[in-house]
Amino acid sequence: MPLLQQDLYVVLQLAALRDEEPTTYSALATRLHLSPSRAHAGVQRAIAAGLLDAERRTQRRTLLDFLCHGVRHAFFAHRGAITRGMPTAHAAPPLLELISDDGPIPVWPDPEGAARGESIEPLHPSAPRAAQEQPSLYELLALVDALRIGRARERKLAMEQLEQRIRP
Numbered sequence: 001m002p003l004l005q006q007d008l009y010v011v012l013q014l015a016a017l018r019d020e021e022p023t024t025y026s027a028l029a030t031r032l033h034l035s036p037s038r039a040h041a042g043v044q045r046a047i048a049a050g051l052l053d054a055e056r057r058t059q060r061r062t063l064l065d066f067l068c069h070g071v072r073h074a075f076f077a078h079r080g081a082i083t084r085g086m087p088t089a090h091a092a093p094p095l096l097e098l099i100s101d102d103g104p105i106p107v108w109p110d111p112e113g114a115a116r117g118e119s120i121e122p123l124h125p126s127a128p129r130a131a132q133e134q135p136s137l138y139e140l141l142a143l144v145d146a147l148r149i150g151r152a153r154e155r156k157l158a159m160e161q162l163e164q165r166i167r168p
Helices: 005-020 025-032 036-049 059-067 127-133 135-149 152-163
Strands: 082-087 104-111 115-119
Touching: 005 025, 005 135, 025 036, 025 127, 059 082, 059 135, 059 152, 082 127, 127 135, 135 152
Parallel strands: 104 115
Antiparallel strands: 082 104, 082 115
16 A cells, blocks of 8 residues: 555644644545545545554654655655746745745745745645645645755755754
């Protein structure tokens, strides 16, 4: 049972919640704009991959190792056409304050987005909507995008920020 992009999306939501973990798959699904069956399947695959334990707690070291060494290869992303959208990677918090870039910014395509930049496919189509509602999830998703598309300096800063934000 291979790990899917939506599974990492689910794991990042659980990491963002910390002590506020929802008690049901339905509550988790609502936060992520997924069906409860997709949330459940994502959790089960993440448990099988060792990213979560049986109580749905983040396995910090395993998750950070995967993010550092595997995410850009397993869930690679390409910069696409210029479009309107929601900033991600180094153009979003928290890297926005640490990195300045004169080129086009990476964005998740969104016709109602406030920024223009190169399109980047999010880990899941509902990620931009969930990120708008949950700043802590937005930060984690943007940092993962920095690992997926960033240069060495951006990836290094993203890993430092992820290590501060992901708790067991």
